[in-house]
Amino acid sequence: MLSTELCKLLQIKHPILQGGMAWVATAELAAAVSEAGGLGIIGAGNAPGEVVRQQIIKAKGLTNKPFGVNVYYLSPFVEEVIKVILEEGVRVITTGAGNPGKHIPYLKEKGIKVIPVVSSVALAKRMERTGADALIAEGMECGGHTGELTTMALLPQVVDAVKIPVLAAGGVADGRQLAAILCLGAQGVQMGTRFICATECIAHENYKQAVLKAKDRDTFLTGYNGHFVRVLKNKLTQEYKRLIKEGAGDEELENLGVGRLRAAVVDGDTEMGSLMAGQVAAMVQKIQPAQEIIEEITGEAIKVLQQRSRSSFKGEEM
Numbered sequence: 001m002l003s004t005e006l007c008k009l010l011q012i013k014h015p016i017l018q019g020g021m022a023w024v025a026t027a028e029l030a031a032a033v034s035e036a037g038g039l040g041i042i043g044a045g046n047a048p049g050e051v052v053r054q055q056i057i058k059a060k061g062l063t064n065k066p067f068g069v070n071v072y073y074l075s076p077f078v079e080e081v082i083k084v085i086l087e088e089g090v091r092v093i094t095t096g097a098g099n100p101g102k103h104i105p106y107l108k109e110k111g112i113k114v115i116p117v118v119s120s121v122a123l124a125k126r127m128e129r130t131g132a133d134a135l136i137a138e139g140m141e142c143g144g145h146t147g148e149l150t151t152m153a154l155l156p157q158v159v160d161a162v163k164i165p166v167l168a169a170g171g172v173a174d175g176r177q178l179a180a181i182l183c184l185g186a187q188g189v190q191m192g193t194r195f196i197c198a199t200e201c202i203a204h205e206n207y208k209q210a211v212l213k214a215k216d217r218d219t220f221l222t223g224y225n226g227h228f229v230r231v232l233k234n235k236l237t238q239e240y241k242r243l244i245k246e247g248a249g250d251e252e253l254e255n256l257g258v259g260r261l262r263a264a265v266v267d268g269d270t271e272m273g274s275l276m277a278g279q280v281a282a283m284v285q286k287i288q289p290a291q292e293i294i295e296e297i298t299g300e301a302i303k304v305l306q307q308r309s310r311s312s313f314k315g316e317e318m
C-alpha cells in the first residue's frame, strides 16, 4: 500500500484526491472515489449554496467515508457555499481559481482541513503562512484553469518552499506518473482528467468519448483576463482563434465561454461545448469504475518504485 503523511492527515487509504471539477465532480463521482479509499471532492463551481447542499446530502447517502468540497473562488456564491459546508459538517475543502486567505483562519477554527490549489511558489508560501493544512501544486498540463508552470518545474520548488504536505496536480494519469511525483517530494496527487472517464462520473457520454479519442496534441489553451483554460480542440476553440485573430477584447472572449462547460458536460455538445481536459487525456484508454482506476494507478506506482529501488544504479559501472 502507498501510504503517505497525507493519508494520515485526511484519514484516507490511498494518497489520491479526485479534482473538484465544476459540473463534472458531482456527489456520485466523489462518493465512488471516497468509497475506493481516495478523497472524493464535490466541485461547487458556480453553483449556489443550496445546490451544493443537495450534492453534499446525496454524497452522505452514498458513502460513510470522508469527502471534500472544492470552493471555486471566481464564483459569486463563495460565501454561501462556505456557510453550507460548515452547516453540513464537511471536513475538507480544496480551493481553486483564487486566494482563499481571508477564509482560512475561520475555517481552521471550525476544524476544517483547507487545501488550496497553488500555481506559484509565492502563493504557496502565503497559503502556508495563512494556515493551510496542505497544498496542491497544479501544473499547466492540467485540464481546466491553469497557471504558467509545468508540474515538473513547479512541484519540487513548492516542496522546497513549505513544510506542510504538498500534492501534485496536472499531468498524472497512471502509476508511473504517480511514482514520479512522489519522487519529487509530493505526498499525493489530485487527478481530474482521468476521473472524467470514471463509470460513476455523470459527464455526458459524448464528453467521455472525446477524452478517450484525444491524442497527445489535442488540447488547447484559451485565455483572457489573465485566466487560462485547457480544453480539447473543437469548433469552439476554432471560433476562439478566429476572434483572437480579429482582435477581439476580453469581454467578447469571455462571452464566448459563457455556459460552455455545462453544454459539454450536461448536453454532450462536443462542438461548441468547453471540453476541459488535460494533456494526459490521450492516456485515458477506457471508462472504468473509480475503484479500478485507483487500484490500477496505486498498484503500478508501487511496482515502479519497487523496481527502481531494486535496480542498482552502480556509479562505477555507468
Ligand SMILES: Cc1cc2nc3c(=O)[nH]c(=O)nc-3n(C[C@H](O)[C@H](O)[C@H](O)COP(=O)(O)O)c2cc1C
Binding pocket: 018, 019, 020, 021, 022, 024, 043, 044, 045, 070, 071, 072, 095, 096, 097, 117, 138, 141, 142, 143, 144, 145, 169, 170, 171, 172, 190, 191, 192, 193, 194, 275, 276, 277, 278, 279, 280
Ligand atoms: C472539467 C474540469 C473542470 C475543472 N474544474 C475545476 C474547478 O471547478 N475547481 C478547481 O479547483 N479545479 C478544477 N479543475 C482542475 C482539477 O480539479 C484538477 O486539479 C486537474 O484536472 C488535475 O490535472 P489533470 O487534468 O491533468 O488530471 C477542473 C478540471 C477539469 C478537467
